[in-house]
Amino acid sequence: MRSGGLKVLWRRIMQKKKEAVLIETKDLAHEYGRRDENGDVTGIVRAIDGISLTVRAGDFVTVLGANGSGKSTFARHLNALLHPTEGVVYVDGIDTSEEEMTLAVRQTAGMVFQNPDNQIISNVVEEDVAFGPENMGVPSLEIKKRVAESLAQVGMQKYRHHSPNHLSGGQKQRIAIAGIMAMHPKCIVLDEATAMLDPAGRRQVLETLHRLNREEGITILLITHYMEEAAEADAVYVLKQGKIALAGRPETVFGESDKIKDCGLALPDVSRIVQKLNNAGLPIDKRILTPEKLTEALGRLAAE
Amino acid sequence: MSIRLENVFYIYGKGTKEETCALKKINLTIEKNEFVGIIGHTGSGKSTLLRLLNGLERATEGSVYYNGKNIYDKDFSMKTLRGKVGLVFQYPEHQLFEETVIKDVQFGPANMGMTPLETELFAFQALKDVGIGEELIDVSPFLLSGGQKRRVALAGVLAMKPEVLALDEPVAGLDPEGKENIFALLKRLQKERDLTILFVSHSMEDIAEYADRVIVMNQGEIVLDGEPHKVFRYQKELGQIGLDVPVSAKIANSLREKGFAIPGDCITVDETADAVIRWYQDRKRGAV
Known part of the structure; x- marks a missing residue:
């Protein structure tokens, strides 16, 4: 009786532990062969050089890095588009190098790419969103339900009968996200998915991601070189030459302005203003990252 | 040197069900040596406007004048215009194709009918202008970094000795360092080479930092046009058309x-x- 109780407890602990970590990479390295025009390998590029990190289920994580820092290569590992040269990647406990598990990995961690036009394949929004679950063999009644649900989740139900060609970039990216949501993933990986969008489009996509994270508990891994997009993340990793150069809460990471610059990135404008105010002797908390917080802080200063 | 657009309309798919007016009654003058930013949400007509400037697209109605000459006149040479107004597309590095950097940059001037000597000279000069060192000129452009490729692509346009550069989102996809390099280069070209520069951007911060004048487009029309400090006073109005300050x-x-x-x-x-x-x-x- 007692031992049976222990067993149940143990299983629960293990279950919880498994749920807690969704993505884990250990000493992940990736090498590309550099080839000449005859296809012969002339050199080796180590795009990722020993990345170890864990992402907990339900987290919103931002990976920052300059061009060529290895961030896109890293993203492709989480979706089993690439396999490690060295080290391991676990997505929801699955080793991504096990080829027969590739589909399971991709259903767990869906990926959104940079160019919205390269990801849409259908003439009707609804059909595009249905593509993923159809390929998974989901029954058609269930597909209908999922398509309606996921379009609602990204706020695009109005457009379900529209042609994606006439949508804006931000709307197209939301359709791409809906297509992933319809596969019921645990995680969405976005590789510079806002880089080609106008400000309104960027806002739409970011708001959608934060809502999915908050309300549906979807783990988000946002890969970008816009530091502003990291301001509201739970954790931030900054990559430089394939290695993690900085990691931590956004407030901590953004405080390291010299290291940020060294990584080829730039502080968000709000942080740059705060820094200037600090230098001039204004007592403003240097961890402030949003315009609203800054005006509040200055309001308090004025009231003193 | 100036560019003038008079009552320009541009209509896609005229007479079909899909007929869309991409540009509506545009009146605009760009003076020599200006540094002009163009903003507007996706589909507002910014890119179409740029393409009209070098004759790549032809206005459905209205006229475009380059240095006072109507570019739609029969005796006007479009080929010369295309050399004078260098158009740099979005992600221009996707159009690199030659075996070496120098060959890629020479392609434009050679096509313009310049002599081999001129072609070589202008290509070298353009690469120097964009900060691509001699050690890279015989390298395949595909081995360069994103920022370097972008600068090589830009050099390919500069080698044609344009008077005007019209760039569609010149820093899209570049990291902050790459972005600063490109804008510093454009500013230098404006000052030292007397170029007129127009660029489309989605970043209000870049416009504020670099442009001397900003043109705001919405649904094919110019809704605001002026010095950035003045234009960005219209926070509410810009918000209503999907833009920001x-x-x-x-x-x-x-x-x-x-x-x-x-x-x-x-x-x-x-x-x-x-x-x-x-x-x-x-x-x-x-x-x-």
């Missing part, structure tokens, strides 16, 4: 609404920070 302007505006003595024309990090510092120092002085 720079973060620095937003902070300055909300402080002013709260009763702070902050001038109404702060649009860059430096301007807003300096204004707040001045406010703080005045207040301290007043308290003493």
Whole structure:
């Protein structure tokens, strides 16, 4: 009786532990062969050089890095588009190098790419969103339900009968996200998915991601070189030459302005203003990252 | 040197069900040596406008004048115009194709009918201008980094000796360092080579930082046109058409609404920070 109780407890602990970590990479390295025009390998590029990190289920994580820092290569590992040269990647406990598990990995961690036009394949929004679950063999009644649900989740139900060609970039990216949501993933990986969008489009996509994270508990891994997009993340990793150069809460990471610059990135404008105010002797908390917080802080200063 | 658009309309798919008016009654003059930013949400007509300037697209109605000459006149040479107005597309590095950097840059001037000597000279000069060193000129362009490729692509246009550069989102996809390099280069070309520069951007911060004049487009029309400090005063109106003001302007505006003595024309990090510092120092002085 007692031992049976222990067993149940143990299983629960293990279950919880498994749920807690969704993505884990250990000493992940990736090498590309550099080839000449005859296809012969002339050199080796180590795009990722020993990345170890864990992402907990339900987290919103931002990976920052300059061009060529290895961030896109890293993203492709989480979706089993690439396999490690060295080290391991676990997505929801699955080793991504096990080829027969590739589909399971991709259903767990869906990926959104940079160019919205390269990801849409259908003439009707609804059909595009249905593509993923159809390929998974989901029954058609269930597909209908999922398509309606996921379009609602990204706020695009109005457009379900529209042609994606006439949508804006931000709307197209939301359709791409809906297509992933319809596969019921645990995680969405976005590789510079806002880089080609106008400000309104960027806002739409970011708001959608934060809502999915908050309300549906979807783990988000946002890969970008816009530091502003990291301001509201739970954790931030900054990559430089394939290695993690900085990691931590956004407030901590953004405080390291010299290291940020060294990584080829730039502080968000709000942080740059705060820094200037600090230098001039204004007592403003240097961890402030949003315009609203800054005006509040200055309001308090004025009231003193 | 100036470019003038008179009552320009551009209509896609005229006479079909899909007929869309991409540009509506555009009247616009760009003077020599201006540095002009163009903003507008996706589909507002910005890219179409750029393409009209070098004759790549032809206006459905209206006229385009280059140096006072109507480019749609029969005796006007479109080929010369295309050399004078260099168009740089989005992600221009996707169009690199030659075996070596130098060959790629020479392609444009050679096609313009320049002599081999001129072609070589202009290509070398253009690569020097964009900061691509001699050690890279015989390398395959595909082995370069994203920022370097972009600069090689730009050199390919500069080698044709244009008077005007029209760039569609010249820094899209580049990291902050790459972006600063490109804008520094464009500013230098404006000053040292007397170029006129027009660029389309989605970043209000870049416009505030670099443009001397900003044109705001919405649904095929120019809705605002002027010095960025003036244009960015219209925060509400810009918000209504899917645009924004720079973060620095937003902070300055909300402080002013709260009763702070902050001038109404702060649009860059430096301007807003300096204004707040001045406010703080005045207040301290007043308290003493």
